[in-house]
Amino acid sequence: MLSHCGFVNAGRATSQADPPVIASRRRILARTRLDFWLDAVLLVAYTLAYSLGFTGIAVHEWLGIGLGVVLLVHLTLHWDWVIRTTMKLVRPGGRERFVWLVNLLLLLCMTLCIASGILISEVALPELGINLPVSSFWRQMHDVTATLTLILVPIHAALRWRWIVGMARRFTAWRPGRPL
């Protein structure tokens, strides 16, 4: 949920600003930076985890489990947005509702994909000494939800492309003498 468009200008501290204001802006900027890099790591990790032929089953499974943990953090960091947007759903206006719907579908698919992946694990769980019987239901569930997440993840990211472009410009461009 790349939903911190309001934080784009948060770093423009003026020399006249009060110390508490500057401290608050620094906090917001640090949080925005955390969101940006965490989202970037999630996207790269998801892309790698989806490419089973490239990673092999062991990396795929451990990456998937790690992805599940980081997704919990991602969702926790954006929980305010979830509550705020859910409350606003009754009001007219389509865009945020569409974003909310995409995010809800992604949450459902990603959760079921990771859960089913753990249940059909061939390497990670046996390494931890847990052996579950094979289930075609969870295997099918994993295939279907993985395909759906491949559709939903780029939509989810692209719906916030302005924020991503703004943050990428801010955090990746090296400007001498200008602290980020």
Next chain:
Amino acid sequence: MKFLRHLAAVVLVVAVIVGLGVLWAHASGGGAGIGSGFKQVPSHQALLRIRQIKAGVIRLQPDDGIHLADTGNLIRTCEIEAVLATAVIAISVVRRWHRRMRRNAAAGA
């Protein structure tokens, strides 16, 4: 403290979704992983896959980590993501452009 409260809410939501998934598995009789005793016949797709593996149509990779030689799979994933993201961005740009034109027309009238 706020983070922990939110994390608890997120874990609860995730647990509800997984719980519903488990219920679905039991209802459809396929939750062999969580206690259901009977084995299902392999699906047509699974049998087809086994046949393709035996015939050499699908090449199996050893499970010893990243296979730099098989970047085709990774590239395909990136391509699908890029195409979908580009489509969404294009729609967003066109919609914004239309909105701006409408606003300009209304301001001019």
